[in-house]
Amino acid sequence: MTAASANKDTLIHDNILDAVGNTPLVRLPADFDPEVQCEVLLKLEFGNPGGSLKDRIAIHMIRTAVERGDLIPGGRIVECSSGNTGAGLAMAASALGFDITVVIPDKMSQEKISAIEALGADVVITPANVDIDDPRHYTKVAGQIAKECGGWWPDQYHNTDNTDAHYRTTGPEIWKQCEGRLDAFVAGAGTGGTLTGVAQYMKEVDPSVQIVGVDPPGSILAHWWKHREMCESGPYAVEGAGEEEVPGAWDPDIIDDYFVIEDALSFHTARKLASETGIFAGGSSGMNLAAALKVARKLPASARVVTILPDGGRAYLSKVYSKDWMRDRRFLPPVSQNGATLQDLLRNRERAAVSPEDTLAWAVHQTGERGVRPLPVLQNGELAGVLDEDAAIACMVQGEDLDQLRVADFIQPAPTVLEATSPWSEALSQLQESECVLVRDGKGLVPFSRRDLIRALPRLKHEA
Structure with a gap:
């Protein structure tokens, strides 16, 4: 069938x-x-x-190539893709026993790239901002890899089996x-x-x-x-x-x-x-x-x-359905820089805080797996400092049992704390001298880094 x-x-x-x-x-x-x-x-x-209409062409192109003798059992498929064809081909290759390399531009969502890798494909990322005649263009890279490894290149853009x-x-x-x-x-x-x-x-x-x-x-x-x-x-x-x-x-x-x-x-x-x-x-x-x-x-x-x-x-989820991404790319209305506050630049990101009585293992989970850096340490609702990451890393390197250690012994002074209602320029001033600040809003404390600033500045409308 x-x-x-x-x-x-x-x-x-x-x-x-x-x-x-x-x-x-x-x-x-x-x-x-x-x-x-x-x-x-x-x-x-x-x-x-496979999650898209490209499943249809993936199966048809592979089976037709096998019938023609262009793709032999145990062979490698090499294709350039914006993501969906790559996922469809990877699914089909896995089911039919072929190896596969997918070449994908770096503008595509991380969710697509991760899905292709999960299906067993080797993924090659290429720059999206190059001309189609550039040898780094994903179509050119796919053709070159196929030539070098003797693989079959479906070339979906010019393949009438598509x-x-x-x-x-x-x-x-x-x-x-x-x-x-x-x-x-x-x-x-x-x-x-x-x-x-x-x-x-x-x-x-x-x-x-x-x-x-x-x-x-x-x-x-x-x-x-x-x-x-x-x-x-x-x-x-x-x-x-x-x-x-x-x-x-x-x-x-x-x-x-x-x-x-x-x-x-x-x-x-x-x-x-x-x-x-x-x-x-x-x-x-x-x-x-x-x-x-x-x-x-x-x-x-x-x-x-x-x-x-x-x-x-x-x-x-990290693009079209992310308000942050939509705002960063100005697909949502920009905010006048004259009246903008830090709240306008904050991102919907992971938040956490620990107490001095918490284990170092729990704190490392928050800062490592969830990416909350610096990690606020609160005592009786007040900011006591942030996790001393260098000291925590040293304990991990030495193989110490982090469940037996307490955050109280791994606290360092907190960076500057700004109010979310403050003018956005206050963060600009502080981040000229430090990598990160903490911002207090209605939900608590949230880190705001130079990277966050760089990503969010396009949200501002610059007026004469």
Whole structure:
């Protein structure tokens, strides 16, 4: 049984790969956007076992490569990925007995990288801020590694098996779930495989179905579709969509319209979807939905629009679903530097305090595993100092039993304490001479370091 032929009514699968596909199609609540009168349906691709729609292409590309003899038993797969294809390939490689190396840009979330490593892949991190012709670009690095080790490089961006996977599975599933009635299909493109594969199927069964592509700003695809010329690419924050070159898996001629969706709208739409419907999806899902709503606003109540939610929100807890990250990147409104306080710069981070009577083992847990540094020591609610990390480390090096030692013997003077209501510039002044201060807010004491300051300064709006 393959993902393309798996029966949704099958109760027991022979392996994890047979569970890929047949993801649910869910109706967006009618009151989500008051301007939309028609039906909007969401294909929840994070229901795949690897967590994204890329599971489909991973299985199909590997099995087709094996059939062609391009990938031999015991061989190594080498691929460049923004994360989801890497996870899908790593899952399939593990199930089928292949070694795998995944090359991923450093702008991708740590959650994605950790998931790929957990599936047994070797991960190579490359800089995201290099031109596509740079040898350090993740596509170039993947090709070079494959060449050096004799591995198979799927090259998802130019592999038409990518497109074929969606023509064979995603398109037919949507058509069947819609019972042959839909007016528009909306999806972003990175490799272009999803958009093109589904479009090819839809145009075969009903040429009137409108195919709408979605692009983030900085990608060249929407510009190429409209003008058939290259433009300079730029940075964008959404992951898994957009491209710096024209991918071979993408067919611009089959697309009827193209929208460019700003990162901020993509992320706010994803966050709204999660908080108002319980559908917890990633940033590119927000991008697709924002575009689908633009399409739907122009259609009559009898129409039906389908879009793809490529992956889930758990891979973006440190990004799209982090208010700190959203504020640092100015996807939430900045604060005037003239009236900003330290509270405006504080992060949602681990907090803890210990008492002199606590064990050194407990204090080391707070500062080591939870990262609370410096660790406040409170006695009767008052700040007695902070943990002496050097003395604690010395005991650990000597192999002493930390459960038998008390924090009272490992206290050093605390750094400067500032009030959260203080002007932010007070922290700037103090951090010129020290690495960290403590800030007192309504929840207690929280460390604030130079790194915290560097990360938070973009939140401030500089006025003349």
